[in-house]
Amino acid sequence: MSAPSRPVSLRERKKLRTRQAMIDTALAKFTEQGFDATTVDELCEAVEVSKTTFFRYFGGKEDVALAPVEDLWTEFLADLETREPDDRPLLEVAQDAVLAALRRMPGDGWVERVLLSRRLAAAKPSIDAHGLQFCGRTTRAAMETLHRRFGLPDQADVRARLVMDLLVAAFHCALEMWLAREDTHTRDDLVDCARRAFAAIPGALTLSPSEWHS
Secondary structure: OOOOOOOOOHHHHHHHHHHHHHHHHHHHHHHHHOOOOOOHHHHHHHHOOOHHHHHHHOOOHHHHHHHHHHHHHHHHHHHHHHOOOOOOOHHHHHHHHHHHHHHOOOOOOHHHHHHHHHHHHHHOHHHHHHHHHHHHHHHHHHHHHHHHHHOOOOOOOHHHHHHHHHHHHHHHHHHHHHHOOOOOOOHHHHHHHHHHHHHOHHHHHHOOHHHHHO
16 A cells, blocks of 8 residues: 555554555465465465454455555545645546556555556456456546535536546556566556556547548
């Protein structure tokens, strides 16, 4: 998770360390011996926690496998709760919230965890499907925040949904660009890919077949 903006108690620091140990252990074991071959019992034994503790943090193996990217979107939602629109389009506000969340991801190990997580998701359809469910929940939570904080007039207004759908689609494009890089995979590289994908949205909305032949 990102660095907390308030003082963190010893109890909270221990919880964060336990959660991170479970994520690191799970990603390593899923990669080494396979997702299906790794049991929750085995993960708990390796980290020396009970199954009750494991399920206090995660709904299942898919959740822990997707934790690095899910943490990013959790931070995005937290940022959206306090970000001021300053009379700008909501899509720009949401894009800035994603970029800010990216910059707050831990510099130590987060990128490596994301790489492992995405490779696992690419190889295991159930992980990817779980990610889509999480994406749907995040979209709904973000739309509720947009309506509540910025006073959008109607929950049925399709524009707020399109803001989130465009944002998520552009970020997925950025993530694919980042994963396809042949040199470095840093947090700054991912921020740059996200900026490029966000900047391409207006042109994508007016793209016509004739442009391919110009």
